[in-house]
Amino acid sequence: MAETNSPTQAIAVSIQKVNKWYGNLHVLRDVDLDVAAGERVVVCGPSGSGKSTLIRCINNLEEHQQGTIVVDGIQVDHNIAHLDAVRREVGMVFQSFNLFPHLTVLENCTLAPMLVRGVARADAEAQARAYLERVRIPDQANKFPGQLSGGQQQRVAIARALCMKPKIMLFDEPTSALDPEMVKEVLDTMVSLARDGMTMICVTHEMGFAREVADRVVFMDHGQIVESGSPQAVFGQPKTDRLKLFLGQVL
Numbered sequence: 001m002a003e004t005n006s007p008t009q010a011i012a013v014s015i016q017k018v019n020k021w022y023g024n025l026h027v028l029r030d031v032d033l034d035v036a037a038g039e040r041v042v043v044c045g046p047s048g049s050g051k052s053t054l055i056r057c058i059n060n061l062e063e064h065q066q067g068t069i070v071v072d073g074i075q076v077d078h079n080i081a082h083l084d085a086v087r088r089e090v091g092m093v094f095q096s097f098n099l100f101p102h103l104t105v106l107e108n109c110t111l112a113p114m115l116v117r118g119v120a121r122a123d124a125e126a127q128a129r130a131y132l133e134r135v136r137i138p139d140q141a142n143k144f145p146g147q148l149s150g151g152q153q154q155r156v157a158i159a160r161a162l163c164m165k166p167k168i169m170l171f172d173e174p175t176s177a178l179d180p181e182m183v184k185e186v187l188d189t190m191v192s193l194a195r196d197g198m199t200m201i202c203v204t205h206e207m208g209f210a211r212e213v214a215d216r217v218v219f220m221d222h223g224q225i226v227e228s229g230s231p232q233a234v235f236g237q238p239k240t241d242r243l244k245l246f247l248g249q250v251l
């Protein structure tokens, strides 16, 4: 637990002894991870180590087979009402943006609040415009995703997630598909979200971002959390050869 969090702080996400297999492939091995409300956790590790699988299990985009995942007090299990509740609390941003190509930026942002939350169109649009302002692309509201740069599309994806008023945001390598000159604009948006106290779990290899905002960095390898600690500790004093090797490759 990061020093900045008081011991009484609510647990936003609790992952206990989680195991997952794809067929015979054991991809998550006894993963334990508690994330406090307001905490920012960066997950890093080599390709194939299970990072995406882990965060996708949090909102049940993937199903875990053993162990427990509890999000804001709600158990992630086979109960549809639980899954609906969890998905309302958790926003997700993917590497590949996943915007609806046939809808405008504004429509991308208003669709779920109107359909899922029953927000009236005028209110949904006002809120969407506020979040587009927040990610600094208010003037793109009537364009289609294909008319925007990758960095702009990813900021729309962040705004779209925020329009559902999530308590927790999950990011899966949000800058990996971007041209280098667009990485900063997306990271800046994420930093500002972190500064506002959003609970965030970010899979990213952006060490600068991790150092700036992460309360905790978690290093995964072969489906396990191998090391975890402050960015200074994990990047500065790696304990295992696996982490040393990884840092040698990404730094």
Ligand code: ADP
Binding pocket: 022, 025, 027, 045, 046, 047, 048, 049, 050, 051, 052, 053, 054
């Ligand atoms: P990471 O995000 O760290 O690169 P993933 O969680 O995507 O890792 O993948 C973990 C392991 O699970 C990898 O070996 C990957 O090939 C495998 N895997 C991921 N998704 C699937 C799937 N849908 N079916 C079968 N194997 C998968």
Ligand code: MG
Binding pocket: 051, 052, 053, 172, 173
């Ligand atoms: Mg991945």
